[in-house]
Amino acid sequence: MFSSYLEQESAFKNKDALTSQWKPDEILHRDQQINNLASILAPSLKGNDPSNVFLYGSVGTGKSLIVRHVTEELKTVAENEDVDLNILYINCKMKKVADTEYRLLAKLAEQLGEDVPSTGLATEEIYNRFFEALQGMEGVVIIALDEIDALVKKVGDEFLYNLTRINDDLDTTKVSILGISNDLNFTEYMDSRVKSSLSEEEIIFPPYNALELREILKARTDEAFIEGALKDGVISKCSALAAHEHGDARRALDLLRVAGELAERGEEEKIEKKHVDMAQDKIERDRVVETVRNQPKQSKLVLYTILDILEEEDETEIATGDVYSRYKEMCSDLDVSELTQRRVSGLISELDMLGVINAKVISKGRYGRTRQISVDLSEDIRDQIEELVEEKFYV
DNA sequence: AGTCCACAGGAAGGGCAGGCGA
DNA sequence: TCGCCTGCCCTTCCTGTGGACT
Numbered sequence: 001m002f003s004s005y006l007e008q009e010s011a012f013k014n015k016d017a018l019t020s021q022w023k024p025d026e027i028l029h030r031d032q033q034i035n036n037l038a039s040i041l042a043p044s045l046k047g048n049d050p051s052n053v054f055l056y057g058s059v060g061t062g063k064s065l066i067v068r069h070v071t072e073e074l075k076t077v078a079e080n081e082d083v084d085l086n087i088l089y090i091n092c093k094m095k096k097v098a099d100t101e102y103r104l105l106a107k108l109a110e111q112l113g114e115d116v117p118s119t120g121l122a123t124e125e126i127y128n129r130f131f132e133a134l135q136g137m138e139g140v141v142i143i144a145l146d147e148i149d150a151l152v153k154k155v156g157d158e159f160l161y162n163l164t165r166i167n168d169d170l171d172t173t174k175v176s177i178l179g180i181s182n183d184l185n186f187t188e189y190m191d192s193r194v195k196s197s198l199s200e201e202e203i204i205f206p207p208y209n210a211l212e213l214r215e216i217l218k219a220r221t222d223e224a225f226i227e228g229a230l231k232d233g234v235i236s237k238c239s240a241l242a243a244h245e246h247g248d249a250r251r252a253l254d255l256l257r258v259a260g261e262l263a264e265r266g267e268e269e270k271i272e273k274k275h276v277d278m279a280q281d282k283i284e285r286d287r288v289v290e291t292v293r294n295q296p297k298q299s300k301l302v303l304y305t306i307l308d309i310l311e312e313e314d315e316t317e318i319a320t321g322d323v324y325s326r327y328k329e330m331c332s333d334l335d336v337s338e339l340t341q342r343r344v345s346g347l348i349s350e351l352d353m354l355g356v357i358n359a360k361v362i363s364k365g366r367y368g369r370t371r372q373i374s375v376d377l378s379e380d381i382r383d384q385i386e387e388l389v390e391e392k393f394y395v
Numbered sequence: 396a397g398t399c400c401a402c403a404g405g406a407a408g409g410g411c412a413g414g415c416g417a
Numbered sequence: 418t419c420g421c422c423t424g425c426c427c428t429t430c431c432t433g434t435g436g437a438c439t
Contacts, residue, residue, distance in 0.1 A: 102423060121415060122422055296426080320402065340428055345403065361403065365437030368401025 004267065011229035011260055011271060018224045018257035020065070020250045027069060028219065029212045030062050033203050037070045040201050041178075044074065044140035045083055049174030052164065052198050056184050057205025060248030063180050066205075067144055074142075084139025088112070092151035101159040104151065105130050108143065131166065137173045149181040157194045164197040207247025213239035217252055225260065230271050234259065237276045255279050281378075288377060289384050291354050297392055298339055302347045304389040305330055306357060307382055310375055319370040320345055334393050348373065 016022050027034065033055075043050045055063045071087045078085035088111045090104060105126045106116045112133035116126060134141060143163070145151070152160065166175050179198060208216065217235045238259070242252030258279035263271040292303065305327045309318055324341050331338035339347075348371060352359040359371045375382075 100424070117413095117415060125415095125422090298426090339426095341402085342404085342429080343427060346427095349404085361435095363435035363437090364401080365435070366398095366400065366439095367437075368399085369434065369436090370400095370402050 011225055011264060011269075013226050014224055015257065015260075016224075017220050018253045018260075020060075020253065022220075023065070023069065024219060024223075026219070027062070027065065028216050029208065030066055030205075033062070033066055033205060034070060036203050037066060038073070040203075041070065041074055041142065041176075044085055044142065044176070045078060045081060047083065047139060047174075049140055049167065050142070050176045051200035052177045052179070053201045053203065054179045054181065054199040055203045055205060056181050056186070058184070058207060058246045058248070059182055060242075060246075060250035060252075061205040061207055062249060063205050064146055067146070067178065067180060071142065071144065084137070086112075086137065086139070086141045087144065088141065089144045089146065091146040093147035100151075102126060104145075104159065109133055112137070127162070131169070134166070134170055134173050134175065139173065141173055141175045142178055143175060144178040144180065146180045147182060148179040149183040149186040152186070160198060161194045164194060208243065208249055209247060210236075210239045210243035213242055213247065213249060213252050216249055217256060220253065221256065224256075225271075228270075229260070231273070233273055234271055234276060237273050241276070241280060251283075254283055258282055285378070285381050285384070288356055288381050289388070291356055292385050293388060295351075295354075298336075298343075299347045299351065300389045300392060301330060301334075301336065302327060302344055303351055303356065304386065306348075306373055307375060307386060311382075317372045317374045319372065320348060321370060323348065323373065336393070345371075 017024075037053065037055075040053050041050045055067065057063050067089070071089070075085060075087055077083075088108055090107050090111075092104060102123050105123065109116050109126060109130040112130070114129050114133045116129060148160075160177075160179075163175070163177060177198060184204075214235055217239055221230060221235065235256070238252050238255040241255060242248050245251050255276055256279075259271050259275035262278050262282070263275045266275075268275075292300065295303070302323065305323055306318065308330075309322060309326055310316070320341075324344050327344060328338050330336075348357070348359055351357045352371075352373075356377075357373055357375050359373045361369065362372045363369045377385075
């Protein structure tokens with residue numbers, strides 16, 4: 001069964017080099033940002049608290065990579081110089097990890113060595129424990145909050161206000177905050193008090209252009225693939241596609257990695273442009289199917305209803321009201337408790353935000369206002385989603 | 396100019412599970 | 418065990434609204 005796989009020589013030398021966790025020896029096209037961040041954080045080496053910094057840039061522009069790079073360097077120097085310096089890194093978007101104020105504080109306290117339960121305590125209590133932990137330390141503590149925009153949009157900016165004021169009550173420690181945001185207009189959501197104290201310094205990460213992406217990919221492929229594994233034009237194609245998607249380097253790497261996997265699975269010697277196309281499809285399909293799989297069952301049912309109506313009526317767009325009435329029928333057929341229209345409306349809007357369906361609010365004048373829902377998914381994906389839902393409800 | 400449809404979407408709060416300290 | 422806390426899903430109640438129709 002596996003002999004052909006074993007006999008086949010893998011095109012990959014080190015697949016990890018194509019993941020976003022990989023830390024390359026040299027970071028390309030980000031010198032300015034690196035130097036900038038380094039000079040902002042440098043005062044911590046002399047025990048002074050550095051300014052709070054905010055990093056902006058869309059996904060895959062190297063923010064997290066550079067934060068990791070600079071803070072690691074900083075930490076090494078601090079250790080050599082025998083300076084007290086602590087760096088906490090939290091990704092606020094990780095589901096079930098740090099997507100609420102409570103969890104964020106719990107996670108921070110945990111990184112400082114406090115033992116905190118994942119739920120059960122008052123937020124105030126967690127805050128106190130975190131504060132106690134800080135109080136017992138010396139030197140500078142840098143708190144890096146990745147994808148901070150997601151958290152602020154969800155729970156508001158009050159926790160940030162508290163964090164920025166925490167220095168006032170600390171004696172021996174100094175806290176400085178390093179926020180990382182994917183959303184360039186993010187500060188608009190924040191209170192002006194928080195805004196001014198938090199964005200003392202700002203660093204912008206512009207998207208990579210196709211040329212820069214190509215160089216980045218080139219460097220990584222040397223590490224990741226054996227020589228001559230790629231046909232001409234593969235790298236250019238990946239960079240061009242990713243440049244189109246807001247200069248997303250992560251996307252470019254994914255394309256290349258998946259293309260490699262597909263070629264390998266097809267037992268082909270070289271990676272060709274067609275594999276990149278296939279990879280593009282596969283990534284999109286996996287993303288959507290995975291998103292749907294993780295939705296709660298009512299949300300799945302709503303999506304199923306939408307697909308069902310569109311298919312049956314042979315329409316391209318439908319309104320919330322149609323979905324809701326059909327949804328109620330479905331519920332009684334399947335003996336599932338039915339939700340209110342308000343909730344279903346909310347679920348539809350969530351599905352829209354996840355990019356599974358398209359929904360825009362339109363006014364039909366005399367005939368009211370509604371959401372116009374359309375689905376832009378390939379047959380293949382629809383089938384997979386339908387299977388997923390049927391599995392859930394008919395077994 | 397005014398009406399009115401068919402919802403959108405905000406706010407508040409209920410009920411439940413998971414989990415803590417006492 | 419009790420009282421309390423949180424997150425999560427959901428309901429109830431509500432106000433807001435673009436534009437076809439009168």
